[in-house]
């Protein structure tokens with residue numbers, strides 16, 4: 001085969017869905033909600049436009065762990081490795097956007113390493129605001145027993161923004177009030193009918209009567225979700241409900257979500273379910289295939305989907 005023919009065939013192969021449907025440029029432009037880009041996120045991000053992404057949700061490779069699966073970064077180099085990526089993320093995120101970083105420091109020589117704390121400080125120097133910290137409580141955390149600590153049942157979801165005024169839709173993540181409200185609100189006392197100021201002078205107060213007739217309440221900053229890795233081919237996948245929650249909270253339909261460490265494609269699946277566009281970057285070809293399959297099995301009946309394999313096309317999602 002001549003080189004041009006070979007290149008064309010290779011491109012066709014790269015753009016081919018596992019069911020054999022080849023994608024054309026028209027498909028990409030008119031149907032694209034999710035885009036999987038195989039490559040090093042540092043390089044791919046450098047080709048993306050400034051201020052173009054509404055939300056970044058990701059869980060980067062954990063320090064030193066899972067070397068056999070996708071190459072860990074040593075704890076001592078972690079901050080030096082991540083900061084240039086964070087700089088690119090800061091550039092591509094819109095001023096109204098959010099960055100949610102799912103991470104947890106590992107134990108080294110019997111104590112928790114400080115690279116996550118150092119990373120937060122480094123990112124603040126770059127210009128990020130460390131706006132909030134959400135906790136993912138892993139309801140089915142790994143069993144085990146250690147002499148000096150208990151089972152690790154939570155991970156951080158650090159929330160960074162570029163400004164104090166950012167896109168946030170709190171009503172989109174409200175939760176049912178629960179059965180307790182029936183008994184509590186059945187007969188209201190005098191105190192319940194007026195604002196009850198905090199007795200310690202904190203400035204906080206509550207008026208219980210305001211809850212009458214409400215079915216939904218605002219959640220806390222702790223997310224109680226089970227892990228799903230046991231059912232998935234990626235050893236470090238987070239549950240779809242995790243990116244889904246942040247996508248609902250920080251974006252609206254058609255906004256652009258980015259996951260620079262896409263893994264098995266969880267963020268892209270969540271974004272598609274919620275009708276948001278998504279760019280997912282993943283260095284490992286096998287995980288790109290896994291992500292493609294995740295998208296397909298979730299969206300067999302949807303034709304609004306395009307999966308690409310070419311980092312030059314990032315700007316077509318804007």
Ligand SMILES: C[S@@+](CC[C@H](N)C(=O)[O-])C[C@H]1O[C@@H](n2cnc3c(N)ncnc32)[C@H](O)[C@@H]1O
Nearest residue numbers: 040041061070236237238261263264266282283
């Ligand atoms: C913790 S996993 C992400 C799992 C993902 N949240 C999921 O639900 O499947 C991190 C991923 O980052 C990928 N990765 C590591 N270094 C990368 C890089 N420089 N650029 C892009 N992807 C990278 C790894 O191959 C791995 O799949």
